[in-house]
Amino acid sequence: MAASYWMLTAFFHLVCTSNVDVKNALTFSGPLEDMFGYTVQQYENEEGKWVLIGSPLVGQPEKRTGDVYKCPVGRASPSPCMKLNLPASTSVPNVVEVKENMTLGTTLVTNPKGGFLACGPLYAYKCGRLHYTTGVCSNVSSTFETVEAIAPSVQECKTQLDIVIVLDGSNSIYPWESVTDFLNSLLRNMDIGPQQTQVGIVQYGQTVVHEFYLNTYSTTEDVMAAASRIRQRGGTQTMTALGIDTAREEAFTEAHGARRGVQKVMVIVTDGESHDNYRLQEVIDDCEDENIQRFAIAILGSYSRGNLSTEKFVEEIKSIASKPTEKHFFNVSDELALLTIVEALGERIFALEATTDQQASSFEMEMSQAGFSAHYSQDWIMLGAVGAYDWNGTVLMVKDTGIAMPTNDTFRDRRSERNEPLAAYLGYTVNSALTPGGVLYIAGQPRYNHTGQVIIYKMEGKEVQVIQRLNGEQIGSYFGGVITTVDIDRDSFTDLLLVGAPMYMGTEKEEQGKVYVYSLNKTKFEYQMSLEPIKQTCCSPLKQDTCKVLKNEPCGARFGTAIAAVKDLNLDGYNDIVIGSPLEDDHRGAVYIYHGRGKAISKKYSQRIASGGDGEKVKFFGQSVHGEMDLNDDGLIDVTIGGLGGAALFWSRDVAEVNVSMQFLPKSINIQQQNCQINIRKTICIDATICFKTRLKSKEDIFESSLQYWITLDAQRQISRSLFTESHERKMQKNITIKGSECTKHNFYMLDKPDFQDSVKVLLEFNFSDPESGPVLDSNLPNSIAEYIPFTKDCGAKNVCISDLVLTVKASIAGDSSSPFIVKSRNDKFTIQLSVKNKKDSAYNTRVLVQYSPNIIFAGIEDIQKDSCESNHNITCKVGYPFLKPSEEISFKISFQFNASYLLENATIHVYATSDSEEPPETLSDNRGHVTIPVKYEVGLIFVSVFKEHHVIIAANDTVPTAINTTEQIGDEVTLHYRIEKGEQFPMPNLTLQILFPNVTAAKNTLLYLTALSHSQNAICQSSYPVDPLKIGTGKPFVLSKIKEPTRDTIMDCDTYSCASINCALVPSDIYQVNVSLRVWKPTIIKASIHSLTLVVKALLRSENSSLILRNDHQKLETMIKISKEHPPGTVPLWVILLSIFAGLLILALLIFALWKAGFFKRPLKKKMEK
Structure with missing residues (x-):
């Protein structure tokens, strides 16, 4: 395995500044498929300092035994990692070991007294045909030598069977080679030996012959060779009862190899009914008395060849087989088919191994996987055994004086309503806490009740005493999958318990993960807070070209997969916490560092280290974490982080305390006392003296450092009231070299007319000139200071002005x-x-x-x-x-x-x-x-109606029909259109529009008939008078009855008459439209003793918002429907005509008389001419 110093600008990048150096890490690489980096530990012995790296699948693709690599660090030049070959030196005596897939290196913990423990939880041993996956841990000395194999779940293999095969060798068996092939196939899978399975064979026909006894041969190979040499004895009779009885009496004797307490098994193979079946039941009863398990095989070949019924034969062979018959009886069509039952017969024979007389605990621990987790407590080695007791799990407590192996119900909560947990995985992780009252032992069972649980217990000798249980909150979160205790204040007693729930689901069903923090109060842990990662979204190849996550792989972060208590990283006197989040950034992974303070940790992480690269060679960075040692002798604790395919050792950088002070002369600003001149203008100048003092926290030595600092004048103001004399700017940046302590001076002046609202704030910020190398600033100290220069106020002899x-x-x-x-x-x-x-x-x-x-x-x-x-x-x-x-x-x-x-x-x-x-x-x-x-x-809205008046004329010759068949026959239609539009000033409130119209007279005769109502979608209208209530518009005729209408009123409105109403709720919008269609009911008008009638339809609009009101002229509209009747033509009576003539003649006579009297008929011109 290769180790090298990499500049990790591309591979690792820093998100939050702290003192773990991410630029110059020492990295170790190995095969991703070997899971190189699954576990990491820092280690030191007489040879030097190392990083131990677990690789659980070393040996791909066949053996996958796993192993541990030792990687040297702190040398002048990097050296490659070396495989320790622990599987070869890790052996458990007196068992047949199965080291394939043992996954050594899955668990890796260092021993505080020297050496370390590497566990392979899938280590197995063979017992008969069964493999027991008990797990094993290799206890390795400080010199990398295997001291012992710790495998407390391994038990002595006592699955022994004495098997006697009783063969029918009569003449009807054919061909015999099929029988010998069957024997060899069956024997090949048996582990034959004096301490394991023993086999003897008896052949019978008319007589019985012992081919060989149980103790004749001691290996599988010898027995198979002897079986191949067996020849068919022949015989015309089939004495099955005799063969069975002889095998019982002679083959199962101690003289011939039978062992006391070992299960006796008899396999009977025959092809026909027995000639001594009268003895068969007695012989079977004797076998039952001696607890001989019997497997009976019926060969039906001779019956098939002779076309005979097999019913009686099959019933006889079934009676020979032990109960239950279906598990002990076989039948085959002929001799050639014997090979087809070899596998099933072998499985049923060796299933008897699980019923032999052994201690119950050996079976309950047979799949325990001890070493799935491990921890060195003060007195015990704790080994998590998740597979114990049908995967409920347990914790094995190991020490030199013996092993404490809790029973199945030791950790069971007897107060729970459930009888027992199902596959809780107790021991998935283990740890301990040191208190003034003794040691508390802690184990997680992440599948308990599907939400997970952590158990805290004490040890009284070898007895377990459970004192507390902590329960998870979300199903499937794997609460308790990771647990870590930490002594924050370094007083030797535990302060916090951190419980990981790495599969805790986020809001988008991604496995974000969560870590629960509990503080120790005497002997009880109390919940304090929970920690969560930066939210991760699921990577989708459809959205991101760089996405590497396969379709069925989990997404999210799995924050809390690894939780490590590390020694003081930032030199503040408190230990810290590092939490792995291996699924972050498309499975590249990241870790979070949390600093301790007092007896707690900060909720906000101080540093996040993310894995860069392409996520191909190294994945799941943060899968494992360890930070206990100074590996380069600089006095600082270093952090090792593992992923799959690699690990990295991050060096810590020293922490420097930098204290800064500022003093000003004058100490206050008096605007009436100018002390300098800037550009021919008198103003106030101030001298600032800045002093720096530095110290490394790791050592008392004085060191030289270069600082860069920035000064901002009047920092709380957008426009500064002062400027530096040197640059006439409000900001200044300078460098200074400091060895212990150093001071420097700067001068600035005030601008015209500064206000007195507040003092002048001078802000100084600083950092190292090269922040990428050397020490870092102490995060517990500010990297900036601010001082204020007050204004002096003129209040006469008083120091304080008192105003009113x-x-x-x-x-x-x-x-x-x-x-x-x-x-x-x-x-x-x-x-x-x-x-x-x-x-x-x-x-x-x-x-x-x-x-x-x-x-x-x-x-x-x-x-x-x-x-x-x-x-x-x-x-x-x-x-x-x-x-x-x-x-x-x-x-x-x-x-x-x-x-x-x-x-x-x-x-x-x-x-x-x-x-x-x-x-x-x-x-x-x-x-x-x-x-x-x-x-x-x-509200400046517009409320209008199309018509203010509507005229309807009833013709003189209109009559009342007997029935109305269409709406047109009702009378003239009057359509009213109401429109409301939003104004420009204020928003539209919720409005209510009410339309009232007189629909009937006092005599309940119809006046206006509603035929249609329509409106815009933003209006919700309901009418007290149904639309077309008589269904005339659907073609249904309405037969009119004789009516009388006595009304003589000429105006009908809703103030004096009953009216129908249409009510509309108007939700805020820009424009509304409501249309109402009415028809004048002519029969009522015709019958009424009136010549004209005015019907008043009102529309009332009001606001439902008390703050938004309507103008008076926008609240009411009236429409007049004026109805008039024509006079009908007709004949005049004779007496009227005669009377009229007489009256006319009388008036003419009176007119002539009056004209005569006035001289109208005289001719004055004629008289004048005569004169």
Whole structure:
């Protein structure tokens, strides 16, 4: 394996500055497929300092035994990593080992007393045909020699069987070679030996022959060779009962190799009914008494060849087999088919191994995978065994004096309603906590109740005493999959327990991960907080070209996959925490560093180290973390981080304390005492003296450093009131070399007319000139300081000016709750008149602060300079710079306009006068003013109807039909169109439109018939009078009954008559349309004793918002439907004609008489001519 120094500008990058150097890490690379880097440990022995790297799948693609590499560090030149070949030297005596896939290096922990422990949880040993995956740990000395193999779950293999095969060798068996092939195939899979399985063979026909006994041969090869030499004995009879009984009495004797306490197994192979079946039941009973398990095989070949029934034969052979018959009886079609049952028969025979008389614990621990996790506590080696007790798991406690192996119910919560957990994986991770009262042992079971659990317990001798349980909160989060304890304040006692839930799901169903932090209170852990990573989104190849995550791979971060308690990294006296997040950045991975403080850690990480590169050669950076040693002898703790395919050793950088001070001369600014001249202008100059003092935290030696610093004048102001004399700029950057301590000076001056609102802030920021190398600044100390230079105030003989400000406020508009001010336009403006008077000492930097409600907007000022006021949500106006003199009064106006975006019921203005001078509390009451103006907003909408009048004429010859078949027969149609449009000033409120029309007379006869109602989508209309209630529009005829209509009124409206109503709710919008179609009901008009009638239809509009009101002329529309009847033509009676003639003649006679009397008929011209 290669180790090299890389400049990691591309491979690792720093996100948050701290003292772990990410530029010059020592990296180690190995095969990704070997999972090189899965575990890492820092290590030291007499030979030097090392990084140990676990690679659990070394030996690809076949053996995959795993191993550990030792990688030298701290040498003058890098050396390659060397494989320790631990699997070869890690052996458990007296068992048949299976080291393939043992995954040594999955667990790797260093021994505080020297050496280390490397575990392979998938180590197995063979017992018969069964493989028991018990796990093994290699205890390695400080010189890399394997001291012992620790495998507490391994038990002596006692799965022994004594098997006697009883063969039918009569003449009907054919061909015999099929029988010998069957024997060899069956024997080949047996581990035959004096301490394992023994096999004997008996052949029978008319007589019985022992081919060989149980103790004749001691190896599988010898037994197979002997079986191949067996010849068919022949015979015309099949004495099955005799063969079985002889095998029972003679083959299963101690003289012939039978062993006490070992299971006896008999395999009977025959092809026909027995000739001594009368003895068969007695023989079977004797076998039962001696606990001989019997497998019976019926060969049906002779029956098939003779076309005979097999029913009786099969029943006999079934009676020979042990119960349950279906597991002990086989039948084959002929001798050639014997090979087809070899595998099934072998599995059922060796299944008997699991029923032999052994201790129960050996079976419960047979798949324990001890060493899945490991930890050195003060007294014990803790080995997590996740596979124990049907994957419920346990923790094995190992020490020189013995092993504590808890039983299945030791860790069970007896208060739980559930009888037992299912595959909880207890021992997935283990750790311990040291308290003044003793050691607490901690184990995680991440699948407990699907949410995970952590168990805290004590050891009383070899007995476990559970004292606390911590439960997870989310299903599938794997809470308890990682646990770490840490002594933050370095007092030798544990302060915190960190529990990882690396599969905790985020909001987008990605495995973000979470770490829960618990503090130790005496012997109980109490929840404090949780830590989470930077949110990671799932990488999708459809969205990102650089995405490397395969479709079925998890996404997110898996923050908390590794949690390491590391010694003090930043030299603040407190130990720290490093948390791995290997799925971040498209599976490249990252780690987070959290600094300790007191007995806790900060919630915000101090540094995040992310893996760069392409994610191909190294993946899952942060899979493992360790940081306990100074590996380059610089007095600083270094951090090792592993991924899959590589690991990196990050050197820590020293931490420097830099203390800075600033002093000014003069110490305050008196604007009336100019002490220098800048560009022929007199002003005030200040000398600034800056002193630096540095110290390394790792050692007391004085060191030389180069600092870069920046000074900003009047830092809290956007426009500075002072500038440096040297550059006439407000900012300055300089470098300084310091050896222990150093001081420097700078000079700056004040500009014209500085205000007194606050002191002049001088800000100094600093860092090392080369921040990429050498020490870093102590993050617990500020990297900037700020000092303030106050202004001197002229208050006579007193040091403090005591003023008394009086404020008066008056608005140009008014209103009250009963008569609010009506805002008709968003451009409407008003002003407030402000007056500030000072009754006592000079009020320096007098200013008026104005706060106002959001429904008004600052529009401008009058009567003072425009730059006197600043507006930023609130208004601040300077009054009488640099001070308001005693008895001086200043008045000015501020104008506002209304804000249509906020429609509040009151326009509110709060005004406050203040200054930098002091004012007694008893005079502050008149420094405040308040204006509240109730307001309403007039909505400038348009509300119109197409017609104001509509005329309907009833013809003189119109008659009342007997039935109405169409709506046209009802009468004339009147269609009313109502339109509402939004104005430009204020938003449209919720509106209600009500349309009222007289639909019936007092006699309940129809006047107006509603035939249609339509409206825009932003209107919701309901009518009290249904549309076309008689369904005339659908073609349904309506038969008219005889009616009388006595009304003589000529006007009908809704004030005096019952009316139908249409109510429309109008949601805020720009335009609305409502259309109503009515027909005049002619039969009622014809029957009425009237010549004309006016029907009044009203439309009423109102606002549902109390703040938004409507103009009076926008609230009501009326439409007049005027109906008139024509006079019908007819004959005049005779008496009327005669009377009229007589009257006419009489009038003519009277007219002639009157003319005669007046001389109308005389001829005065004729008389004159006669005269």
